[in-house]
Amino acid sequence: DVVMTQTPVSLSLAIGQPASISCKSSQSLLGTSGKTFLNWILQRPGQSPKRLIYQVSKLYSEVPDRFSGSGSETEFTLKISRVEAEDLGVYYCWQGTHFPYTFGAGTKLELK
């Protein structure tokens, strides 16, 4: 199975500060279609996960442009240019290239 390793485990940031979360996979997520199925989701406290980014860097329409995703093959990054209060929660990366699909362990973003 593909192991997804997220770092850091937690982040404590003040509003307005930038954030960066790393996600590394144990094998390349580049699929035979030429697409890389690496997604980012956010689970706010007490809620189900919400979509953020798909195929490494494509933001869903409702996601603010302070979020960005980058990377390739086995190394990926989620960045928030300026953290806002609504951004707190647990961020997960997950891969949909290889079965079984697998998730990172999550990065908890807390506000200082």
Next chain:
Amino acid sequence: EVQLVESGGGLVKPGSSLKLSCVASGFTFSSYGMHWIRQAPKKGLEWIALIYYDSSNKYYADSVKGRFTISRDNSKNTLYLEMNSLRSEDTAMYYCAKTDYWGQGVMVTVSS
């Protein structure tokens, strides 16, 4: 608006069975693959099953293979998860997901 509403959870004894349902609305259900993903209490996310839009292919995590069955009824816009031989480690919130949208989840507790 995409909505996914799970039902059928509850408290059951080890070794018993349970069937979860997920009613979808707000999109063309019959055109999309659907997942079941679970989250044990205070833990991360675990993908457990995927079914193609036309039921032609089904994939499972090793942890549930042979015990759980994913199915769908496109005429009813409904996704199912039949769970047999339940174990205490199956205790979790079970989410129905369209890859980019997730339901609110339904709790399954396996305990004697």
